[in-house]
Amino acid sequence: xxxxxxxxxMQPSADSLQIGNYIGALMQWRDLQETYDAYFSVxxxxxxxxxxxxxxxxxxxxxxxxxxxxAGIEPSKSTLYVQSHVRAHAExxxxxxxxxxxxxxxxxxxxxxxxxxxxxxxxxxxxxxxPVLMAADILLYQTDIVxxxxxxxxxxxxxxxxxxxxxxxxxxxFRVPIPVIQQDTARIYDLQMPTAKMSKSAESxxxxxxxxxxxxxxxxxxxxxxxxxxxxVRYDREAKPGVSNLLVIYAALTGRQIPAIExxxxxxxxxxxxxxxxxxxxxxxxxxxxxxxExxxxxxELDRVLAANAARxxxxxxxxxxxxxxxxxxxxxx
Ligand code: TYM
Numbered sequence: 298x299x300x301x302x303x304x305x306x307m308q309p310s311a312d313s314l315q316i317g318n319y320i321g322a323l324m325q326w327r328d329l330q331e332t333y334d335a336y337f338s339v340x341x342x343x344x345x346x347x348x349x350x351x352x353x354x355x356x357x358x359x360x361x362x363x364x365x366x367x368a369g370i371e372p373s374k375s376t377l378y379v380q381s382h383v384r385a386h387a388e389x390x391x392x393x394x395x396x397x398x399x400x401x402x403x404x405x406x407x408x409x410x411x412x413x414x415x416x417x418x419x420x421x422x423x424x425x426x427x428p429v430l431m432a433a434d435i436l437l438y439q440t441d442i443v444x445x446x447x448x449x450x451x452x453x454x455x456x457x458x459x460x461x462x463x464x465x466x467x468x469x470x471f472r473v474p475i476p477v478i479q480q481d482t483a484r485i486y487d488l489q490m491p492t493a494k495m496s497k498s499a500e501s502x503x504x505x506x507x508x509x510x511x512x513x514x515x516x517x518x519x520x521x522x523x524x525x526x527x528x529x530v531r532y533d534r535e536a537k538p539g540v541s542n543l544l545v546i547y548a549a550l551t552g553r554q555i556p557a558i559e560x561x562x563x564x565x566x567x568x569x570x571x572x573x574x575x576x577x578x579x580x581x582x583x584x585x586x587x588x589x590x591e592x593x594x595x596x597x598e599l600d601r602v603l604a605a606n607a608a609r610x611x612x613x614x615x616x617x618x619x620x621x622x623x624x625x626x627x628x629x630x631x
Contacts, residue, residue: 300334301332301441303329303440303443304335304336305326305336306338306339306343307339308339308341308361309340309344309358310498312509313497313507315507316505317446317496318446318497318508320549321483321485323364324549326444329477330374335370336376337376337378338378338379338434339358339361339379339380340431340434341379341380342387343431347498359593359599360509360593362603363593367587368508368585372602376606376609378603378606379603379607380434382604383437383611384611385615386434387433388433389614389618389621390430392625393432393436394429396466397426402455403425405427405451407451407452408428428452436460436472436617437613437617438610439471440474442474442475443456443477445478446483447478447484449476450476453476457473457475460473461473470620470621470624485546486542487499487505488503488521488539489501491522491523491538491539503521504518504522505518506519508589512579515578515582520572522543523539525539528567530544530563530567530570540567543571543574546574547573550577550578561573
């Protein structure tokens with residue numbers, strides 16, 4: 298029996314991934330690639346919805362791919378590729394846009410947040426159709442599961458609706474995927490603003506832990522993380538969002554349970570706790586950072602790996618797209 302399929306991706310929207318991407322997504326990807334036929338893309342077409350310097354975008358794309366590999370995604374086991382290398386993504390996005398309602402797309406909360414933040418004139422149409430391209434990514438591969446952080450759930454739900462709609466209207470072309478969200482780590486918060494999601498595109502860098510940061514810089518950010526005046530290391534998301542967020546990070550990276558960590562630090566101050574967490578973070582990310590930088594030292598080899606993986610992706614994606622064109626009545630080129 299063939300393995301079930303998995304699809305996920307990240308935007309190359311910064312020089313480094315942040316710890317929320319790592320805990321909320323990459324750690325799951327690494328485990329799931331053992332039991333799934335996994336596809337992981339660097340979604341550079343999605344990143345075009347933000348202003349980009351072309352040479353920086355190329356660099357960020359390689360950096361994102363290098364961090365996938367450094368974090369344990371194996372390009373011989375999983376298909377790890379760059380979205381724009383596989384033409385079918387943009388083509389299927391167009392097709393799906395013709396069955397997506399304007400109102401339906403307008404209800405996407407990420408679009409609403411971003412368009413409000415930028416204003417109508419600075420909001421491009423690509424930002425509006427962003428979730429449709431994401432649906433195309435997923436549906437091209439006959440995906441069973443989509444492991445993501447909590448902020449992508451609505452987009453995966455739209456993907457399911459589009460798959461069901463297409464199948465009902467034109468005949469079965471798509472498998473209907475399900476989102477897989479690890480509840481306890483689905484949302485890692487900013488260290489300075491522990492009620493806001495940590496994000497690659499945060500306005501201030503002080504609350505973001507970058508995978509490729511110098512370990513000393515990460516340790517310093519942890520020591521300065523916002524806490525509260527109570528002084529006890531205790532999980533309480535409502536009353537103690539800062540400490541709770543640090544506990545979630547600690548537990549995720551060590552595989553320990555939160556109560557065990559609370560016990561270890563009982564009667565000790567936040568300084569000790571933060572020092573402990575800084576050690577955990579440096580230990581986890583030190584080797585990932587080093588491996589990523591080594592991979593980036595040989596961009597030609599990295600590009601070769603990505604090209605070979607894109608060729609594998611092409612095969613699956615082209616088959617789905619041909620079936621879709623056929624079902625919709627587009628005349629076949631003979
Ligand atoms: P992106 O690049 O914003 O984030 C990549 C992944 O990291 C998760 N994530 C978080 N998880 C927990 N806490 C956080 N603070 C945090 N920040 C980010 C995200 O949920 C995501 O899983 N639209 C997607 C990329 C995409 C995609 C796809 C994903 C394009 N096509 C197809 C899955 C399937 C995005 O912008 O992710």
